[in-house]
Amino acid sequence: MKSASTLSSAFLQPAGQALPAALLTLRFDRASALANLILPTRKTENWKYSAKHLKLTDDMASTLPMNASAETAADNSSYTVVLVNGIVRPESSNYPTLEGLSIQRFSDLSEDDAALAADLLSKSISDQPAKSGSVNLSQLNGARFEDGLLIQLQPGLILSKPLFVIHHTTANHSGSAYPCILVAAGNNSQFTLVEDYVSSGNCSVMVNTTTEFSLGDGANVTSVRLNTEGQTVQHMGTTGVRQQRSSRFESHSVGFGGTLRRHDLHVRLEGEGAECKLNGVVVTQGTQHYDNHTTIEHVAANCNSEETYRNIAADKSHAVFNGRIHIHQDAQKSNANMSNKNLLLTSGAEIDTKPELEIYADDVLCAHGATIGQLDKESIFYLVSRGLSPRDAKVLLTMAFINELVDQIPVEQVRNTAHTGLNRFFDQAFQEV
């Protein structure tokens, strides 16, 4: 039997960007903890379908250029922070100085703020040890980040425009980037964060991200995640959310496939009356792969969660959805709803969906459903018999499957980008021969 392969030590050597002491210490500890980490295989529970797409060769460990810049379109309808290869580019960023709002890069943090960042990171969900049988590769981020953003909203602050964080990855050699965003949303604060992951160049690179939200009582945070990186980008992202009393978290993600796309979203409803709504759309084609793992933990009583994910797979692509709901013993009167519907556009495509429910409280309402289907031939015939091209008929039917989710994205610019990407997807998936 082949011995298990372990993570190369090359992955545990940061480049040495200046950082506050508290963060350096934390990063050093993370790296030490990951020494000799056994890499996932298809037998690893949470990497069953994705391990074969993982490429963690030594060349992938090298740091990507830290002084690269990237063009971004300025737009007055939003605030923008740009990260290139995980490093904040203040010269390309545009956000206001508002009382109660603080957006700082890690290297600028005061000792107190660095302590807060380190605290958020040390409690971050992406840094939790994996369950037995699983491997948590998002921990790599904690061992390698060179920079990051700490976003703090003081209690009651309402940010009227969405804040875009544009993560640009660009390289002329293989390597990896480790962007990190920490959000502390004070009591009753409100804002929308858009994470836009883009890339340029055709090198084989890995982007390993951490986004951590901490929501105070009554905070209302919307997270939008858009992934349009190039085919050669391995993307492994983790979003952790902790919600206190009566807070509300909404997430909208739109993902286009690539060589490997993985997003882990983990929400903990820790205060009574908290609620979350998680929407996700994934489309894959060619030989692309996309794996969404979500976990919703009902820790406190009287919380609501609602999750709706849709996957569409064309050609020989593969989409995975794993949705776990964990209702703790004290989380009475929990209300959890999870729906995952999947559309296979060809017989060569594959979709795997797995709901996992762990319920330890007795007074809960928990509903879940998963389906896998194909476009209905009779419906296509009906539409085409009215003169529609087969492409247009299929586009209408496919959009019917995800329209509701795309329409709910609360930022117009993101909806437009999503539609542009979807049209490109349809052009390839429904090529008329």
Place this chain on the structure above:
Amino acid sequence: MLSIKNLHACVENKQILNGLNLEIKAGEVHAIMGPNGSGKSTLSQVLAGNEAFDVTAGEVTFNGDNLLDLATEERAREGIFLAFQYPVEIPGVSNLQFLRTSVNAMRKHHGIEDMNAAEFMKLAKEVSKQVDLDPAFLKRGVNEGFSGGEKKRNEVMQALLLQPKLAILDETDSGLDIDALKVVADGVNALRASDRAILMITHYQRLLDHIVPDYVHVLSEGKIIRSGGPELALELEAKGYGWLGIEDQAAANHG
């Protein structure tokens, strides 16, 4: 306009049409009657281009073109319209978007520029009133949650909207109450024109009280076994299919 010669068709290896012949000229209204299972819907689906049905022999020309060589959407754009016996419910696709895409696909084919949203809305409201459908239905999903009668009126509405050269109506009268039947018949009569042909498929005579056809054909076991004028329908009504030595297969199956 439409010429069908010796048409044979099967579905899932089951032979259904067995040498069907039919000639339809512009301006004419033909009715095809026949017992359940005789192949009426199969004929309509084959003409519209449903690939679930295989044509095994015979030929069909439409205005001189070989119809069977045309893709479904090309047939539609050339002017063939089928009002489905069982219109499909398509939740999530709005009627408005569907119908506008349809109208513009036809226009594009004929080198006419797209109809803008406002023009289209006006037209769609007009034709929906013509068949007594509340224009609010335009915002709903295609046939989604429609009653049987609403689905049939929606089909006639689409025919009025698209102004086809050949309208094939597959049991557009079934499942309608007297009032709805009148609305549908008025819609169909409004379609009658010297440059348009109508092929009405019906199981019963009652639609023919409202829309008087030029010709009536009786279909049995995939073949037309008798043709005549409107009086043939009355005779069938009075004497039943047994009169022609055929039995209603559905009735026989149930009996």
